[in-house]
Amino acid sequence: MSTLSSSILTPNTMFSSTDSSPRFWRDARMPYVELRHISDARQICYAPHSHSHWSLGAVTAGRSTFCYRDASYRIQAGDMVMMNPHWVHACNPIESQPWAYLMLYIDAEWLSQLRYQLGLLDAPEWQDISTAVVTQPNLYTEYCDMAACLLDDQQAIGDKQMVLRECLSLMMQALAQDPPVILPQVSCELEKIAAYLRVNCATDISLERLCQQSGYSAGHLIRTFKQHFGLTPHAYLINQRIQMGQQALKQGQPIVEAALNAGFNDQPHFQRTFKRLVAATPNQYRHSSSK
Known part of the structure; x- marks a missing residue:
């Protein structure tokens, strides 16, 4: 990522409060992305659900349970999770243990175009990603820096667009070697x-x-x-x-x-x-x- 991120607050300083209210960032100039962040998610519980977009989250403190289709994962600070469009999932606290997270929602068509431009897809059409959980400190740091940039009111929109694109490009390239998703045929x-x-x-x-x-x-x-x-x-x-x-x-x-x-x-x-x-x-x- 660019040197811009070096001046942004670190995850530890951003998410040290005990505010349990979920907060959402979005900007009409970047309609293809939305960011959710919460500092105290002990009372934040989801019923199984899905989205039309692709989601990428990061646990910034504590531990939780991530249910994704038929699998369940115990995740902790430093782990990143991702959800394909229309795949059912839920992420919830473990016996009221404290945890905090960031969640990025990306328009699937926009992300397909990015993957195509990177040479990772043969056509700009959505292709599911097989990975559910990633633990790579470098990608985690890039993600948190990107989120801090989006949340920073002092950052120019052009910088936010650039940092988001750079972060997701790194993530997509890192995932490119994973095996393709093979789902059962549906009638x-x-x-x-x-x-x-x-x-x-x-x-x-x-x-x-x-x-x-x-x-x-x-x-x-x-x-x-x-x-x-x-x-x-x-x-x-x-x-x-x-x-x-x-x-x-x-x-x-x-x-x-x-x-x-x-x-x-x-x-x-x-x-x-x-x-x-x-x-x-x-x-x-x-x-x-x-x-």
């Missing part, structure tokens, strides 16, 4: 059901309707859908609604409007579900340090 019927849920998540969709579309019985549909996507059709639908709500809140929509537009009947239901999947309230998420 066209299940893919169509998932696509239908994504497009129509704000509407009421019954299990009976999904069974009619797929030709599956209710039990078979639920079982096979969860086996491939990590969530039942209903949980997948709710997960999509929360992602829609997040996008609305990013754009400054009032919470009640975001809730109704995402298919929730009332604001309290939206708030409870949002906190369960995002581990933050809609108000905390909406009032970020965005520009």
